[in-house]
Amino acid sequence: MSTDALPVLTANDFASDQDVRWCPGCGDYSILAQMKKVLATVGTPREKTVFVSGIGCSSRFPYYVDTYGFHSIHGRAPAIATGVKGARPDLTVWVITGDGDALSIGGNHLMHAIRRNLDINIVLFNNRIYGLTKGQYSPTSPLGKINKSAPMGVIDNPLHPLSIAIGCEATFVARSIDVNIKHLSMVLQRAAEHKGTSFVEVYQNCNVFNDGAFEYATDRNSKADTTIEIEHGKPLIFGKNRDKGIRLNGMEPEIVELGKGISVDDLLFHDEKAPEPSLAYLLSRMRHPEFPEPIGVFRAVDHPKYDEELNKQIETARKNRGEGKIEDLLNAGETWVIE
């Protein structure tokens, strides 16, 4: 056994030598800072960590962390990551993506990476706009949104990342907000710890092309009423005075005021480990302005992981048939000899 203590890593150890080139004031800076802290806390050696991204502002992320990195092509990061993790289960893999990258051009790869439940972490920076191409609407842009490619307003019904992930049988689903740094750290940490595909949506402000898209959720005066922090086993309570809650009325959530005959026990209690994803889905459908939007871990359950199963089959084949030999491979089936 080695007596060398493992070096203690700090967030700075994960800074690469590249200049960060996001626009000043971009929400990505905050996510990068929290990620570096979390990487240091998790403690996986830098050389054992691989960041994979697609195309878009968020996908520049791998250049700014001093690990192995692959800035690939639009939408394909989950597929690249599948090859990385499938071939080398010893590596820790993060996929950094955006709303257009993950949900438009890469929708198919996202869906299949999640359902396979590879042990990877997918962080989707949702800014509800195409930033890198300068301001076209994205698959998460709200109806009616005026922008460069929809001057009369968006008519494409938006997708909701967490609802998609849950529909794809995700085993870990969470949401946080770029400027809510403590919460973001916690969520990234939980994602890192989860075995299986972790899917995290981060509300991220694009201060150039879609400034204020999440102001309701970040404004000091309104956020207590427009967001709700969900925690496993705890009732859904929110509001500046923590006097409001979410109660189930049949299959539907409703906002109730505590007191006046309604106690905490009447409220919906969060269960991130529920085997069925119905509750997580219900929470993912709670949207501003009708409801406070949940942040935190929606779902965290254990299921077989593709990379583990893939490599288990290799082990089993080797155990049952022995390590393959070229001689046997060539001579398989019927052979004959010509003198």
Add this chain to the structure above:
Amino acid sequence: MATTTETSKAVVDLVSATVRFCGDSGDGMQLAGTQMTNTSALVGNDIATFPDFPAEIRAPRGTKAGVSGFQLHFAATEIFTPGDQVDALVAMNPAALVTNLSDLVPGGILVVNKDAFDAKGLEQAGYKVSPLEDGSLDAYQLFSIEMTRLNRLAVDGLGLSQKEADRCRNFYAMGLAFWLYDRPLEPTLRYIDEKFGKNPNVAEANRRALRAGYNYGDTTEAFSSQFRVSRADLPAGKYRNITGNQAMAIGLVVAAKRSNCEVFYGSYPITPASDILHELSRHKNFGVRTFQAEDEIAAVTSAIGAAFVGAMGVTGSSGPGIALKGEGLGLAVMTELPLLVINVQRGGPSTGLPTKTEQADLLQALFGRNGECPMPVIAARSPADCFDVVQEAWRIATRFMTPVMILSDGYLANGSEPWRLPAVDSLEPIPVTHPAAPTNGEVFHPYARDERLARPWALPGTPGLMHRIGGLEKQDITGNVNYEPENHQKMVLLRAKKTALVAQDVPEQTVDGPDAGDVLVVGWGGTYGALATAVRRLNSKGHKVAHAHLRYLNPLPRNLGEILSRYKKVLVPELNLGQLRMVLRAEYLVDAIGLNKVKGKPFSVNEVEAKIVELLK
């Protein structure tokens, strides 16, 4: 009294024979052909096969659309093609007869299942009058046999339903063909044991059907003689029968082992490439990881991801899938990772002719990507050659850190030939190196290059070599993102030069035939057999014709221009509209002439020979 092992009939010796089984796609014709092929290989014949089946799994029964065929050429001499015309045709129904008869030589043996020539069957095939009765088949030796009835009698008493009983009919037809060409039944009996052993009644029914067909030939007076094709004088060694797709898959496993890598095969099912995925998935004890991806794009990009972390990344498909992989291939070129890309070509464009062969993806392989995006391209020329081509492709990919495109086609993929097994100790290691962790804190440069202009293959997991790669243009040496004009020009030229340098690392082009003369036939890929046979025939008649078959299509062999200049005329036969011809004309300013066919079928020897003769005039 005649038995199944000795015959009372006259035996005629032949140098070679070509037999085709044809029937409904549910009639088991592929199995019949495969069994006769394996048996012929085992008795020592040289063989070449041509399975030909419809894209529909089960087209309506009895229709022309549903006809499936398997052609087998076996010989006592070395052969390269499945034969232009067939000597014996076994047709299980009228639709099979009408669609295949034109390939039967005049005077050839025609065996038909008489029971299928009922009113419905004739109508489906478009016959107004039964050809068995109107004298239209008088030019052939017609054997009209009640196969359905006789087969049912043979399997009677085993408790099979009529449908199950009829499913044995292909074994009856096989038995008859085996008798006709004096093939032993034992290999097929072994096959029946292996395949149907768990279902004793079915196994017994198939055995009985096989023997009944054999005995029919032997005991009835319909057939007056039997044919014999003795063993071929092939080079000494151990052989097995192999298809192109099998050889490709086995080749991948062996190349990985030789380089101490493990295969990661990302693939999406597509005809005619899927058998590579099937074969590879059986070899997990070699560390082979097969990933059936959600689409063609994920297939290539997952393989690129696997290559990044040190696996032998491979993706395989056919033309439509390669089109979808185009962007990913550009990424592999830009990131300079070793990757193998297999295109088992089929008839195009678009979905085209999924089960038919064509060579029309050459320009796609050479140029079908955005930007200046060079990639070595090499092509297999026969089913067994797929094994050798994979070894060469992986050697180039790892020595030069580049994706390599391997071209096969539907004809090679499904066709088979005897494969002389290489001696294991002749398969030397394919050396692959990865840089080790730096010991004195030096900075790692992921885009520094060696004498072949290859960059280092640094693997995640190695301390001190952390680096980032991607699709954006790289700065020379550092690999940092860079948009400077001079750097881009330099990098585009570096990638082009690296690919061009491969020509210095591979053998010179050789020529079969005189090294100067009247006509040089230049070909590539699966047309090898037809071209080689045509040229040899003309050589034996004293004509100054030679054959250069290109394995390396990018870069072209370094001595090719010089070879082209030694012949008066250059003929380029291709199963496309002249793609290699266009490249040769552009590269060497040679006035190459084309012989081009796009019928979803391979060249016949005769049509190639006729074209050469025309040029000799």
